[in-house]
Amino acid sequence: MTxxxxxxxxxxxxxxxxxxHVARxxxxxIEALTAFERGRIHPGAEAVVRLRTALESGGAVFIDENGAGAGVRLKFNRRDVRSIVRLENEGGPVGDDDV
Structure with missing residues (x-):
């Protein structure tokens, strides 16, 4: 689905x-993202897939056209999304686990 x-x-x-953040x-x-959001350009299929993947990683769920119109909703509630973002931004080195 596009x-x-x-x-x-x-x-x-x-x-x-x-x-x-979404552009990165x-x-x-940022200019291309703004123009796409406003319907002025189409950045190409590959760029749209990357954009969709980025937004889905934040909890967005895209809804196909089902007769009532295409849409988007949250997979998580706002508190869950903020917690995920906070945890993702903690950083730190990745360690090995010899288990």
């Missing part, structure tokens, strides 16, 4: 990520 610019914008707002995760420029 996503539209307005769906991407709605997903970004739902996961509460700024445009520059998806490999798009």
């Amino acid at each position: 996503i539209t610019g307005p769906q991407a914008c709605a997903a970004r707002v739902l996961v509460e990520w700024p445009r520059n 995760l998806s490999g798009l420029t």
Whole structure:
């Protein structure tokens, strides 16, 4: 399933990520992401897949056109998303586990 610019914008707002963060995760420029969200350009199929993957990693779930219109919703509630983002930003070295 491909996503539209307005769906991407709605997903970004739902996961509460700024445009520059989503652009960095998806490999798009901020200008290209803005133009796609506003329906002015299509950045290409590969870029849209990267964008969708980035937004889904934040908890967005894209809904196919089902007669009532395409859409987007959250997989997690807002508190869960904030906790995930906080944990992802903790950083630190990755260790080996010899178990």
